């Protein structure tokens with residue numbers, strides 16, 4: 001792996017990730033960094049790529065379409081992490097390797113039907129909602145009935161041939177308390193373990209951002225999503 005120049009924001013984030021993984025007894029390669037480049041210019045993405053970063057996350061499809069097109073000669077891996085409207089699934093299915101924010105079957109079905117035949121299956125994370133005070137997106141996992149509904153949804157998505165269900169994604173309510181952070185991420189881990197026990201094999205947990213990536217990695221995150229701590233403030 002190419003190493004980032006010491007003391008750049010990229011280097012600092014990778015070092016925090018490696019330390020958190022070591023603390024949890026996990027190899028550093030178990031956790032990937034998704035650089036969230038929404039509302040950042042092409043040049044900033046190119047600079048991070050030159051420093052060794054390959055995985056980028058975008059939230060707004062029109063903006064992402066433009067950038068991915070302009071960067072089509074650069075071997076980047078694109079992750080869609082934003083809310084999905086059903087009339088926007090076609091470009092998402094065509095342009096991305098991963099979609100982290102699927103929370104209903106109708107969207108998964110459209111992504112499956114629209115995934116171009118020449119591309120490998122689209123990697124999918126189901127978004128779970130662990131902070132319904134602050135967010136409307138994601139499948140609730142508060143009750144046994146909701147756990148059952150999650151399993152039914154996951155099995156249905158697992159049967160779609162052009163999708164590869166990989167794991168769960170969550171955006172917890174913001175907290176600076178490491179214990180509260182761990183508790184929130186632990187709920188996502190428990191939901192993943194439940195699905196694995198139901199025979200739905202998941203290998204990915206997309207959780208953790210700049211303020212809570214240590215807690216997320218302690219609870220099993222395989223992908224952390226970091227934007228402003230890498231790039232600086234987004235333009236409006």
Ligand SMILES: *Cc1c(COP(=O)(O)O)cnc(C)c1O
Pocket residue numbers: 036038059081082171209210225226227228229
């Ligand atoms: C914007 C965004 C991030 C990154 O947020 P920052 O505060 O810029 O680090 C991570 N995940 C999701 C789903 C986002 O929308």
